[in-house]
Amino acid sequence: MKEIVRGAAVILLVSAILLFINAELNDGGGSAGKDSITVYNWGEYIDPDLLKQFEKETGIRVIYETFDSNEGMMGKIEQGGTSYDISMPSEYMIEMMQEADLLLPLDYNKIPNVKNIDPYFLDLPFDPGNKYSLPYFWGTLGIAFNPTLLDGQTFESWDNLWDPSLKQQVILVDSARETIGMGLNSLGYSLNSTNLDELREATDKLKTLSPNVKAVIGDEVTQLMINGEAAISLTWSGQAADMMYENEDIDYIVPEEGSNLWFDNMVIPRTSTNIEGAHAFINFMLDAEVAAQNADYVGYSTPNLTALDLMDPEVTEDERFYPDEETRGHLEVYRNLGLEMLGQYNELFLEFKMDMK
């Protein structure tokens, strides 16, 4: 019995010491103030040094937490019991969160740095007038390919994927909007088409792609491409940047017919308890130097115009990740089509998948 009591005492002591160490580490930023904000971001999606810099400049402590999916993030906020001050949903999720009344409007008097953002990325249909959100990173959907595995073949358009020589080579994303969208784009239709005839036509066209499809998978594709086990994949630009960083043979294009333009955006959830601090954080992240450093660390495209001047021109002039005006004109942001239409897309996507051999 004595030993058990002693053991329990030791465990309590160890826990107490660990708690103490933790408290010390948490205060490591040197800020004494109790002021803090909780930031809820995607994993590996910020330069940690910037968080320290923000703490130093403002005296506001940052509690940082990560999520892995828009839906999971929204669930945590909707359920309550949390008090996130900043979150980074993708564009379609902003519409959903706003409909669920989960967002606070931004006060632009407190965000003077909004002037740094490229006007092209402001006032978009998912958040007219940027009432609730400001862009954090953006990107496109396109084709990543490895020319060394394809006898040097390159791509310019979606239609290239239908090339009969590409038997069992193409990897698609297991997501209805992306795949059906690719079919729509290749026919010159809008990504947000709600015209059933167009959708039918796109699905029928996709079915003729079946012989070339190697697999329909999720994020695993990054590793397959890096290892050279797959040659062509439908990929988001951020993912493509990761692939190219690891494997120099890989190239990426945004097809000429048009494609999707996506955003991750900073918002202030309704559950925020430090609205002042949240605005300070958004303003800080939009600072030219900060945005440049962050874009350099994360490797995604920044919407911050002034940051581009501070970055390596080799990066900012890379048309694959910072497409020119003309390509941009073909890009479209996903609109929230409503549950019923989304059901249609899913149905057709399922039909396409079942049709594959």
Added chain:
Amino acid sequence: MEKLSKLPKIYLVAVFIILYAPIFYLIFYSFNSGGGMSNFESFTLEHYAAVFEDTRLIVIVINTVIVALLSALVSTAIGVLGALAIVFMRNKAMRNAVLSLNNILIVSPDVIIGASFLILFTMIGVKLGFASVLISHIAFSIPIVVIMVLPKLQEMSPTLIDAALDLGASKRDVLTRVIIPFIKPGILAGFFLALTYSLDDFAVTFFVTGNGFSTLSVEIYSMARAGITLTINALSGLIFLVTVVLVIGYYAISRKTKAPLSGVRK
């Protein structure tokens, strides 16, 4: 052991290789300077240095350990009392009913337990964070401790207690000097099992973390979008090492307490 013929030996070795190969593969690449898990370039310790430089990651590791230690401790205390209550229950139907309720908690999926905790916490207004994670870990560990302690209690001869009472022991003495020393191996096993359950739990924790509090499994999961870096490999390697030390420690302790009755005289 010498009597094992060749075939079973080969089988045994094969099974262990299959079980351990992925872990060693992971650890092997944690020394890779190449940055990925595909081709090994040259030996480096930079990923291990990165683990110790990332204070946020360290804080999360410490969080995970604190939750594991405290939840294992509390759930062991409650679980032992629960097991005692079950064994000394007079009404047999009642005893079986309680035991079944306990077992249902063990087999019910973590996802359901996690989701129901999330609903409970938000309903009664507990803020998600350290407390919510600790409470839920204690809760799902208790049935495990009960199951580990119960067989030891059933194995104990009731005459032992009668003898102690005859010799003038108070009820308290019976508990602390007869019963607890006898079931000590069970308590230890329960504690270590609860510890490992808490350390590696993902599903329940995923639901009840929030407000900046996170544990290792949840954190690694949310890193997946950007691809898992070799820092995680290095961290996994370190944790694997700690686990090995823990297991060895467990054997050292349990060997010392192997003769349960020797504790009675103390």
